[in-house]
Amino acid sequence: MIREWNSAPGWRSARRASLRAAAPSRSVRRTQTQPRVMLLSASVMLLLQAFAASAHPQCLDFQPPFKPQWHLEFCGQYEQFGCCDQGTDNTIAERYWNIIELLEAAGQDLCEDLLKEVMCQECSPYAAHLYDAEDPHTPVRELPGLCFGYCSEFHGKCRHVLKYLTGSRVLLDTSERDVSTFCSMIDLPDQDYCYPNVLSSPDLNSNLGQVLEDPRGCLQVCLTEVANGLRNPVLMLHSGDDTHRMFIAEQMGFVWVYLRDGSRLEQPFLDLSGEVLTTPWLGDERGFLGMAFHPKYRDNGRFFIYYSIQVHSKVEKIRISEMKVSASDMNMADPYSERVILEIDEPAANHNGGQLLFGRDGYLYIFTGDGGKAGDPFGKFGNSQNKSALLGKVLRVDVDRRTPAGRRYEIPPDNPFLDDPTARPEVFAFGVRNMWRCSVDRGDPVSRYGRGRIFCGDVGQNRYEEIDIIVKGGNYGWRAKEGFECYDIKLCHNSSLNDIPPIFAYSHHIGKSVTGGYVYRGCESPNLNGLYIFGDFMSGRIMALEEDKHSGTWRERRICMGDTITCSFPGLINHYHKYIISFAEDEAGELYFLATSYPSAMSPSGTVFKFVDPSRRAPPGKCKQKPLPVKVRGKKFPFSPKEVTLLKTDEKPTRPPPRHFKLTTKPPATRGQLIPAPTTGGATTGAAQPRSKAPKVEEKKKKKASKPWNRDKLRNKKLKNPPRKTDPMKKSFKEPLRMDTGGVRATNQAVTRSSNSTKGPKTQTIHSKGNKKKKAKTSQRNNKEKTDAVAPQEKNTEKMKKNKPAQEKIQKTRGTL
Known part of the structure; x- marks a missing residue:
C-alpha cells in the first residue's frame, strides 16, 4: 500500500x-x-x-x-x-x-x-x-x-x-x-x-546557477519571440490594470492590444495614422513616439500620447494629448476624447524626444529633444541650456489637479525652477540632447532599493552615448559636454555649468545611438535582478550595468546570445534583429525589447523579444499571475512565431551580414496615412515574410542583370503593371501599398516612392491604372524600344571586329608558351 x-x-x-x-x-x-x-x-x-x-x-x-x-x-x-x-x-x-x-x-x-x-x-x-x-x-x-x-x-x-x-x-x-x-x-x-x-x-x-559567461566574460541569455510583423514598433507598455495586456505602438500611429496568451486583437486600440507625421524614409525620427497610462487607469481610463504633427505653412510640432478609453469597449480608445495639453514647435525634423512616463510621485514626465539639426545651434547656449525653452528638457506637470480656464495642466509645487523668472515652470531637468527611452525602477522585490529612480539613454552627437539617472534640477551637460568629454569648449569650462555626469558612457566604436532600457525586477529570471539592461540602435549591441551599492558606481556587463546548446530549451532562440528600437516591461516586471531588420515606418519587419536566463529560473508556481478577464468583442489572431534557434559554428557564415542603411536626418514632410490600418484577414496582421537572401558577392553582377525590374532604370518611367518584388521589407515602396497584413489593399491612388539618394529626396509616381494611350503613340514607342534594343548589338559587333586581330595575336602567343 x-x-x-x-x-x-x-x-x-x-x-x-x-x-x-x-x-x-x-x-x-x-x-x-x-x-x-x-x-x-x-x-x-x-x-x-x-x-x-x-x-x-x-x-x-x-x-x-x-x-x-x-x-x-x-x-x-x-x-x-x-x-x-x-x-x-x-x-x-x-x-x-x-x-x-x-x-x-x-x-x-x-x-x-x-x-x-x-x-x-x-x-x-x-x-x-x-x-x-x-x-x-x-x-x-x-x-x-x-x-x-x-x-x-x-x-x-x-x-x-x-x-x-x-x-x-x-x-x-x-x-x-x-x-x-x-x-x-x-x-x-x-x-x-x-x-x-x-x-x-x-x-x-563552478558558479552553478549564475548567469553563464562565455570566454570573453559576456553574459549569455536567450530569447523568446512574442510578436512579429510590426511596422517600426516604437514602444510596448502595460496599462497597470491587472489584465496583463500589452499595448504595442507602431511609429505610423497604430496601437495594438496583445493578450496574455500572445494573441492580438483584430481592431487597433488607437489609430492616429491620419494625424501622425512620418514617412517611409529609413531613420525618420518623427511619428507616434510616446504613450503612458495614468497610474489610476483602471478607475479613470485616462492615458497620454506624444506624437509629431504638421500644421499650416508646413510648421512641425510635437503634441502631447490626453485621451480616454471607450466606455463600451475596454480594448478601444475613444477617438473623440483627445484633449491637447501641450504643443511645442520643432525647428528641425530630428531630435523629437518622445518619452512619457509617470513617476512615483504621480506626476507626468515629458522628455523633449533639443530641436534637431546638429550641435544644438539654436541661440547663444542652445535650447538645452536655455531654461526658458521647452526643448532639450525633462518637463514635469500635474495632470490631476483642476486647472483654471485656459490652462491644461498644473505645475507641481516643488518643481525646481519656480523662483527663476527666466525659466519655464515646467522644467524639471535640462541639458539633455535627445533622450530616447526612459524608465522608472520598480525597486528590489524584497528591499525596495532603487525604487522610483528614472533611467534614461541620451543619444550623443559625434563621439559618445550616455546613460543618466534623472534628478530634480539636474543639468546633464549638453551642449557643453557629450558624455564625460567637452563638446563646446567655452560652455564646458563655464564655472556655473555644475553638470551631473552620466553613470555610464560609451564611444561610437561600440554604438552610435543608445536605446534606454530597464532595471530588471521580474520574477522569472532572478539572476538578472538589479541589472540595468539597454542597447544600441545602430550596432544592435545589448549591454547591462551592474551597480556597486557601496561606491555608487556602475560596471558594464556585455550581454550576448547563448550558443545552440545554451538556448536549446523549447521555444527559445539565440538571435534577434539588429535595429533595437525600444525596451519594455510587462505588468509582472519581465523584460522585453523591440527590434526590426529594416527601420522604416512602413515595413512589417519588427519583432518583440523577451529575455530569458537559461541558467536559472524561479521555483515552479512562484511567478504565477491571476490576470483579470478581458472582454473581447472582435476577432483574435493567434501568435505564430517566425524565428528559430541558429546553429553557431566556427565556420564562415553562409548568409551575408545584415545590410547597413544610410539614415536620413531630414526626410520629406509627408503625412503618415499612406497605409490604412489592417482590419481583416486570417493571419496575424503585419506578419513578416521570410527575408530574401542577398546574393553572394561574386554573383551580384549576374543576378542584377536578371532582376525583373530596376528602380534606377525605372526612375522616370510610369509602369502600368509593375512586377512584384519578393523582398517583403521593400514591398511597401514597390507596389501600390499591398501589405501582407490580412489581405488589406490600399486604394488605387498614386503612391509616392522615395529613393535613398544622398543628394536629396527623389520621388516617382506609380499608377495602378494608367491612362489609355492612342494606338499611334503606342506603336511609335514600341518601334523606338526595338531600335534601342538593336543598337547595342550592332555596336558590340563592330567592336568585336576591331579587336579580332589583337585576340588572334594573343592566342598565338599562348600557344607558343
Whole structure:
C-alpha cells in the first residue's frame, strides 16, 4: 500500500537517520575518482574548458534549474539548486519507500544508499543530461547515466531492484548475463555528465546557477519571440490594470492590444495614422513616439500620447494629448476624447524626444529633444541650456489637479525652477540632447532599493552615448559636454555649468545611438535582478550595468546570445534583429525589447523579444499571475512565431551580414496615412515574410542583370503593371501599398516612392491604372524600344571586329608558351 513517506512508522525514521549517517562515507567513495581526473593531459583540459563554456544545467521539463522555496526532506543535497520542489521531492521519496518495503532486510541494508542516490538524480541540475533528455523529441531514459565504476557497484548490490526502476526487458536480461555490457548500455558518451563524475567536475559545478559567461566574460541569455510583423514598433507598455495586456505602438500611429496568451486583437486600440507625421524614409525620427497610462487607469481610463504633427505653412510640432478609453469597449480608445495639453514647435525634423512616463510621485514626465539639426545651434547656449525653452528638457506637470480656464495642466509645487523668472515652470531637468527611452525602477522585490529612480539613454552627437539617472534640477551637460568629454569648449569650462555626469558612457566604436532600457525586477529570471539592461540602435549591441551599492558606481556587463546548446530549451532562440528600437516591461516586471531588420515606418519587419536566463529560473508556481478577464468583442489572431534557434559554428557564415542603411536626418514632410490600418484577414496582421537572401558577392553582377525590374532604370518611367518584388521589407515602396497584413489593399491612388539618394529626396509616381494611350503613340514607342534594343548589338559587333586581330595575336602567343 502506498503511504506518505514522511508519515511512515518509526523504523522508517531510523532508516532515514542511517541514510544521513551513511552519506559521508558515500561522498568519500566518490572522491576516489578525483586523482584520475587530475591526471588528464593539458590538451584534454583545454577541451574541457571549451566544453564548459557551452555546458548548461537543464531539468527534465527542458527548463533551467532553480532554488526551491522550501526545504527538501529527501533529496536534500539539491535544495540549494536543482530541479525538484517540495512536491517532486515527496513523490520521489514515496517511490523509494515503496521499493524498500518490497526488499528483504539484507537487501535493504545493501542497496538503500545507492538506490536513494540514483533516484535523486531527477533533482540534479544536470538531470536532462543524466537522463539524455536534452532533445524534447526523443524519449527520456528510465535510468540516469552512471559512470562505469559506479554502475558496477550498483549492479553488484542493487541488481534485484532494477525491475522496479525500468521496464526494459533488454536491460533486465542484460543485467542478469553481463555486468560489463549492462553498464556500457546505461553509461553516457560524455564522462563528465555521468554520475557521480558530474558532482566532481569543477567546470560543471563552478558558479552553478549564475548567469553563464562565455570566454570573453559576456553574459549569455536567450530569447523568446512574442510578436512579429510590426511596422517600426516604437514602444510596448502595460496599462497597470491587472489584465496583463500589452499595448504595442507602431511609429505610423497604430496601437495594438496583445493578450496574455500572445494573441492580438483584430481592431487597433488607437489609430492616429491620419494625424501622425512620418514617412517611409529609413531613420525618420518623427511619428507616434510616446504613450503612458495614468497610474489610476483602471478607475479613470485616462492615458497620454506624444506624437509629431504638421500644421499650416508646413510648421512641425510635437503634441502631447490626453485621451480616454471607450466606455463600451475596454480594448478601444475613444477617438473623440483627445484633449491637447501641450504643443511645442520643432525647428528641425530630428531630435523629437518622445518619452512619457509617470513617476512615483504621480506626476507626468515629458522628455523633449533639443530641436534637431546638429550641435544644438539654436541661440547663444542652445535650447538645452536655455531654461526658458521647452526643448532639450525633462518637463514635469500635474495632470490631476483642476486647472483654471485656459490652462491644461498644473505645475507641481516643488518643481525646481519656480523662483527663476527666466525659466519655464515646467522644467524639471535640462541639458539633455535627445533622450530616447526612459524608465522608472520598480525597486528590489524584497528591499525596495532603487525604487522610483528614472533611467534614461541620451543619444550623443559625434563621439559618445550616455546613460543618466534623472534628478530634480539636474543639468546633464549638453551642449557643453557629450558624455564625460567637452563638446563646446567655452560652455564646458563655464564655472556655473555644475553638470551631473552620466553613470555610464560609451564611444561610437561600440554604438552610435543608445536605446534606454530597464532595471530588471521580474520574477522569472532572478539572476538578472538589479541589472540595468539597454542597447544600441545602430550596432544592435545589448549591454547591462551592474551597480556597486557601496561606491555608487556602475560596471558594464556585455550581454550576448547563448550558443545552440545554451538556448536549446523549447521555444527559445539565440538571435534577434539588429535595429533595437525600444525596451519594455510587462505588468509582472519581465523584460522585453523591440527590434526590426529594416527601420522604416512602413515595413512589417519588427519583432518583440523577451529575455530569458537559461541558467536559472524561479521555483515552479512562484511567478504565477491571476490576470483579470478581458472582454473581447472582435476577432483574435493567434501568435505564430517566425524565428528559430541558429546553429553557431566556427565556420564562415553562409548568409551575408545584415545590410547597413544610410539614415536620413531630414526626410520629406509627408503625412503618415499612406497605409490604412489592417482590419481583416486570417493571419496575424503585419506578419513578416521570410527575408530574401542577398546574393553572394561574386554573383551580384549576374543576378542584377536578371532582376525583373530596376528602380534606377525605372526612375522616370510610369509602369502600368509593375512586377512584384519578393523582398517583403521593400514591398511597401514597390507596389501600390499591398501589405501582407490580412489581405488589406490600399486604394488605387498614386503612391509616392522615395529613393535613398544622398543628394536629396527623389520621388516617382506609380499608377495602378494608367491612362489609355492612342494606338499611334503606342506603336511609335514600341518601334523606338526595338531600335534601342538593336543598337547595342550592332555596336558590340563592330567592336568585336576591331579587336579580332589583337585576340588572334594573343592566342598565338599562348600557344607558343
